[in-house]
Amino acid sequence: MNISLWNHISSLLEQEILPLNFSLFLSDVVVSGDGDELILSCPNEFVLEQVRSNYEERIRELARQISGREIAVRVTSGPQIANPPVRLMPATPAGESPSPPDPSTFLLNAEVVEGPENLFAWQALRQAIAFPGRYNPLFVYGKTGVGKSRYLQTIASAYEKRGRKVLLLRGFEFMNQYMMAVQKNAYEAFYQHFCGLDLLCIDDVHYLEGKDRTQETFTNIFNGLFDSGAQIVLSADRPPNAITGMMEALVSRLTWGLILEIAPPSETTRRRLVERWSAHAQPLPAAVVERLVAHPFASVRAFEGVLTRLWAQTEIFGRPVGLREVQEELERTGEDAAPLGLSEIERLVCDHFNLSSRELTGKDRSLRVARPRQLAMYLAKKHGSSSYPVIGEFFGLKSHSSVISACRRIEKLRRSDRQLSLDLDEIEKNLK
Structure with missing residues (x-):
């Protein structure tokens, strides 16, 4: 059962994080444990530290969502397994102007499901990939789980595939790294991370609100990258001028470019998501699909979470789910209550x-x-x-x-x- 559970968890994590990070830190994890325990054995101490720091809580959360109960997740160091070689992406040479592809034909990665509610946002992302700096910064906002992180991961992955130097951080990671640099008086090493970047993505930049010194530092980095022509992409749960505790100078810079809202998934998007999942798993009964598609889910994450648990029940218990199981899942997640009009x-x-x-x-x-x-x-x-x-x-x-x-x-x-x-x-x- 735990192997099946881990397969579901890893498939979701592979959609959430950059391919390089998944390959480095999660692809060689060895899974064991029985019942309510999931043991993840890492190939070395470095991978162990990365999994514990960045992924353990998310793995525990996904295990609970999929299984419907608390699963004890334990990350340990196991036998040494050779890691695949890592190729560092060089910065684009100065003065080089590669011929960009036609953005109308640019294909995003296979995990992206585009819907009419966010068509403008995805078209803008294509433009940002094909013509770096055209919309700079590109700022996306929306409620938790609507797909902001996937949006940033998509553009980061596209830049990496084209040989560009990329850095993707969460807002709290930027803040923690800066605080560590202050404590160790290692400002030069901290700023070095951002030198020569072609793309900087900061997910959940609202974590910087109320942190004036961190905001000042980020503003300096922003100015340097902007002046050098690097593309900057940011996400938050609110538009820039709605983030309280954000310095006026920084808010002004965040509103220089294009601001886009990522909306909850429409009925069309929900149907496309089911079709995509059905291509890799046993199809759900038609009545179940129609019930799920008709429900106004508040986020893609909530919708995919319900899909994952329903398919897990089908696979683990060996029987198809019905409308009763769908309703139980909606009630369990609080999705049975539609947003207030x-x-x-x-x-x-x-x-x-x-x-x-x-x-x-x-x-x-x-x-x-x-x-x-x-x-x-x-x-x-x-x-x-x-x-x-x-x-x-x-x-x-x-x-x-x-x-x-x-x-x-x-x-x-x-x-x-x-x-x-x-x-x-x-x-x-x-x-x-």
Whole structure:
């Protein structure tokens, strides 16, 4: 059973991390253990440290999602196994201008499933691969699990295949490496990591919020790479001007290029995901597929997690799953509750503040109406699935930047304004 479980886990990890990292740190892991224990034996101490530091928690999380119970994951050092040779990617020689391919024919890696909801984002990524620096920086944002990390991994992999020098870091990894450099007075070695890069990807850059010295350092690195023509790609859970605690100078730089929202998977995307998975596993019953495709999942990660567990049940227990198992999985993950609609939020806020729908979505800017409108937009973004522009249009605003400002203001006031906090708590109790 543990071999089958590891096969499922490793197939998901292979989609999440760069191919080079998977080859170096996970491809030679030897799996053992019975029942509720998964033992991963690494070929040497270096691989052991990397797996423990970067992948152990994610492996434990995937094991729990797939099996439906807690699995003890133990990472140990096993027999020595020769690692495959690693070719370091050189930086593009100065002055070289390779002829780029036609971006309309550029194929992304096989793990990418494109849907109509994010067509613009993927086309922009093709342009960034074919014409480095055209959209610089390229900033993508969206809720957890919608595919931001995969977006960055895709462009990083494409650059590596073309012989470019690439560095992909998570926001907290950048912060930790900088703090270590400060402690060891090793600034030169730290900056050396970024010299000569053709592509820098920072995933979850919002981890830098409130860290002024780290932001100053990142801004200096950003300026140097930007001036040298390197492509910079960043991701966050919010657009740049909605990240509280971010220095104005850095926010200004993050908004220089193209800002794109990654939306939750549409019905078309969910169907394509099922079709892709079915090509490598036993097909699910048609009724199960239709139930999954029709459900408005909040993220690709949640959808793939449910798919993984359903296919695992089919493989491990040797019987097809039905609608009952689908419903159990949706309830287990909290996916049985659909995102709250804008009309429902509007109704709850109007009832609480004794306002009419026309007042809440109208042009009245008095505090009596404006503050409830801000609360409604904050709740819509927090509990719903609509984008900033859609929320702004619904509540009668001309620009989605007003929605972002409202969300930031309510987030701050919630910590200092007791009455506003009580109002929010009361409304959120009635959210279904």
